[in-house]
Amino acid sequence: MKLSLAAEEVATFYGKMLEHEYTTKEVFRHNFFRDWRKEMTAAERKVIKRLSKCDFTEIHRHFADRAAARRALPREEKQRLKEEAEKLQQEFGYCILDGHREKIGNFKTEPPGLFRGRGDHPKMGMLKRRVLPEDVTINCGRDSKVPEPPAGHQWKEVRSDRTVTWLAAWTENVQNATKYVMLNPSSKLKGERDWEKYEVARRLKGVVDEIRSRYRADWKSREMKARQRAVALYFIDKLALRAGNEKEEGESADTVGCCSLRVEHVQLHPEADGCPYVVEFDFLGKDSIRYYNKVPVEKPVYRNLQLFLENKDPGEELFDRLTTASLNKHLQDLMDGLTAKVFRTYNASITLQGQLRALTRAEDSIAAKLLSYNRANRAVAVLCNHQRAPPKTFEKSMQALRSKIEAKKQQVAEAKAELEKARAGHASREDGSFLEKRRRRLEKLEEQLVRLGTQATDKEEGKQVALGTSKLNYLDPRISIAWCRRFGVPVEKIYNKTQREKFAWALDMAGEDFEF
DNA sequence: CAGTGAGACTCAGAAATTTCAAA
């Protein structure tokens, strides 16, 4: 069937995703179909009445072929495409801020497509419309040259607001949320903010003992609100939970954080695994990532939880007298600039620093030190519950690594035997360098074997743990840089180019004796 | 003056793309 342009485009959005799990979900299919029908002409609507009767395979094949053709392009052609993209980046990817040329993070508006919410998102599959210049507000300096809108178009608005950092903004139709064009993390502006964030966390370090005794005292408060706040804060501090704002029902997936925990998300065990007073958490957090944890808590916490749970239905809030606003207000009184999320930053960074101290041996090889670093990083990622789907190829590549280790072991054994043979024959030879050569070969192979073993351990332990988020957003880079300098590990081993650019501020200021 | 919603920012994992090492 020949579709109108508008209906065809929306159909291609679906066709491209045919292999994706999304297209098996009822909500996704339903939302897509409803929005698709809105794009159809009256005549099309008359014919196309059931999604299940539509065949998108031809569309899907078309795009699969196109992608394959692109991959098969000759080298020179690919090079040309790359250069073109670079030209675009140079022309539109930078701005001048306070006289400095700064890289922009996202300089392209988001293309139209089908909304891909995480978890059980009620809006998944809805049509995300094309952004037109008429939707875009430009924010630039009063005296700067206003970027030209595409020919025949106009910007929605041009303003000069010095109180915000965004360069352009538009409203996305699915969630009715504002989207922004902002600077790259490597920019001075973002770098300063990043630094400030860690400085607030370091100030928390100075008062955290006091805050802890305060909330422990509040566990016995006469005021219910204060008790709930104190227990919630204990969780935020001990378990690095997020604050947990209220969410509008039906607008997004049903996820919670600390303050929005419901009765159904916690279970109390007077005793479990040999420990008294155990709380079992099971809920979906940000991005619908499951948080599951069984933690022994102190008796007063346990007693309070029993109290909070009394006479409540599973769907009711555990901390019914508490909101993130009131919690943060309280925190603000305890320390200037303190909010719930600062505890995550603080605990992540202090954990990294502690783990690095505990795990690193000065006499270790670089590879062993890097394993220690990764383990420290992983401890933080586990604390923050940063998870990833195990890579689809995980088992396969793990197996490949194992067989590689076996092969290397074999080689080592052979090299050993050869060395022995060379030793035995040495007396009768003039040339000692032959023996030396064999010895070096064995040494090198053994080194490689150790490295592979390290790699395997690392891989297995990190199967479901996502290290990137903590590394990028929670760990004061100065801790890592100081560690590198102290132990002679090249910074490039832990931060790639992009990360070094983002953390340029820290590379400038962290000496080897930096302490968080 | 508590609650509410918009706005602006940080943080999040998946997906796409590029790089690199091994076959």
Next chain:
DNA sequence: TTTTGAAATTTCTGAGTCTCACT
């Protein structure tokens, strides 16, 4: 060498946090 495929990196954009103005 050239090809292939896995790992590393980059891009993408959705999902949180928190502030502030308003009622």
